[in-house]
Amino acid sequence: MTISLHRRRAAPAELRVTSMFAVPVTLTSVTVHDPGGTELGRTAGTTLAAGTQTLLTREPTTAIEPSASVSVDIDLALEPGTAPQSVTHRIEYSVPIRSFC
Secondary structure, three states: OEOOOOOOEEEEEEEEEEOOOOOOEEEEEEEEEOOOOOEEEEEEHHHHHHHEEEOOOOOEOOEEOOOOEEEEEEEEEEOOOOOOOOOEEEEEEEOOHHHHO
């Protein structure tokens, strides 16, 4: 996730996302929250696709194959000295409707 804001410091991280579905799923957004639930940043669309890669070939993707994992690179811009001790991630994705029929 890249959020470019003047005079802020980047806190890079790599998030591994594994699909437990029997069909491919598509990542639609990743939101980062501090321990109190405050949203620190969100990425979606082409920015999410550019930061999401397959593990072996490192090719950009938003689709996760069945039982596969991807890497989501996150660069979160924060004011100096404000980085929380921990964060949580809300991962949103879409599953083909046919998988529930």
